Amino acid sequence: MDISRAGTEPLLVKFYRQYMQQINDVTYPPGTLLVNQDVQDILYKYFFDASQNKYLPAARYQARILKHIIREIEKSCKDPEEDQVSDHLMEHMAHLSTIPQQPDTDEAQQLHVHSYFPPLPLDASGVKPVLINEAQNLLSKGNNVGLRTWEAALHLAWYLTTQRPDLVKSRNVLELGAGTGFLSLLCAGHLGASHVLATDGLGHVCEALESNVDLNKSNDTLYGHVPPQVRQLDWTDRPEIDQLLDDTKQAGRQYDLIIGADITYHPDILRPLAELLSMLKDAFPQTSILISATIRSNTFADFVAICRDDLNFKVTELPCKIPQGLQYCGCFHSVATEIKIVSLER
Incomplete structure (x- = not known):
């Protein structure tokens, strides 16, 4: 999945690269950007839709990131009729909340594929990550x-x-x-x-x-x-x-x-x-x-x-x-x- 082809903001591309590497201290885009419905569609497609990306992060990591995204969107909503969290994001958050959580020590031993993007410009297209299956924590x-x-x-x-x-x-x-x-x-x-x-x-x-x-x-x-x-x-x-x-x-x-x-x-x-x-x-x-x-x-x-x-x-x-x-x-x-x-x- 090459998010740069979506023609989105560089800050969102950086956020995606950090998310796919599954680092702890990601750089969240501001709520004023996240509240845009087109941006929310991109977020769902590239960050959370398993049918589009087979190497998404673990459910607990997804939930932590999505919870913060939803909170920032809700804080930035000014017009309740125009500004809202997309149904796709809310439904995925509900799905993630139903997944039983493992103890931290057990989850730390679980292997997951992490996507390490090389440090190339955020507007570069066709950038492929190095895929590493590991227990990063x-x-x-x-x-x-x-x-x-x-x-x-x-x-x-x-x-x-x-x-x-x-x-x-x-x-x-x-x-x-x-x-x-x-x-x-x-x-x-x-x-x-x-x-x-x-x-x-x-x-x-x-x-x-x-x-x-x-x-x-x-x-x-x-x-x-x-x-x-x-x-x-x-x-x-x-x-x-x-x-x-x-x-x-x-x-x-x-x-x-x-x-x-x-x-x-x-x-x-x-x-x-x-x-x-x-x-x-x-x-x-x-x-x-x-x-x-x-x-x-x-x-x-x-x-x-x-x-x-x-x-x-x-x-x-x-x-x-x-x-x-x-x-x-x-x-x-x-x-x-x-x-x-x-x-x-x-």
Whole structure:
């Protein structure tokens, strides 16, 4: 569903992109816009009509958003004969109220398809989202960390899309700790990479990643480009790493870009990760390496120190400022906790 083709206000398009990503702090359009009957028809068609959109958010999320919309419309009604909430919206609200609610802890474990729109202008037509089936509110720990999309991946997506798409277009990309596959799918589809290899160390995460690749293939969100390949890669398994390098050589391929997002969270994996990056840089001397991390503890600083002091990498922090207002048009994420992107060069 391409809401931009409805010829509506940019603020409504941004609201739609936020809603389909299912973020908590959406930017609601003003009631003076929502009270318009044509706008309400668009809202129902694109936001709530399951016959038009098969990947609508969960019922509880829909209900929260629609309740606010109805309240804003009612506050903006000046002429009771002309201004009113549409029958479609009221009937859908009544339907949502009949659906039994699960406990919060149970619902947090439920998988739903989230639509991540790249940060392209709000009046651009034909913009396709990256579809990720995940439990976005999962309280991740241990083996679950790869089963939701994290802020650092969205931050790096913003950077690559708006500042350095040249690093990806028609190039070979390797992602470490790919998790849900969001970044790999963005690189393969919207950013037009020649080849993308998405790797993760856990078998069940790779299975979920494969499912997300299939989801995007079946919904034609890759703009006709080659979908990512998926491979399990344990950073401590030297034979496995050697096999990857050998397979890459046999294919006559060089990786031009190596990326990783939120992969420096655990102290035990910092040195294996840094040493793997060193081996990859030796194998592909011209490659660019970008690591994005949300700064929650000292582990990122420890990772940087290992790369710089022990492995002779030059570590450079890259500027990435998320804009305000309508310029913030996709890959929505919180920057309340600091997120850094660094390049590793040698």
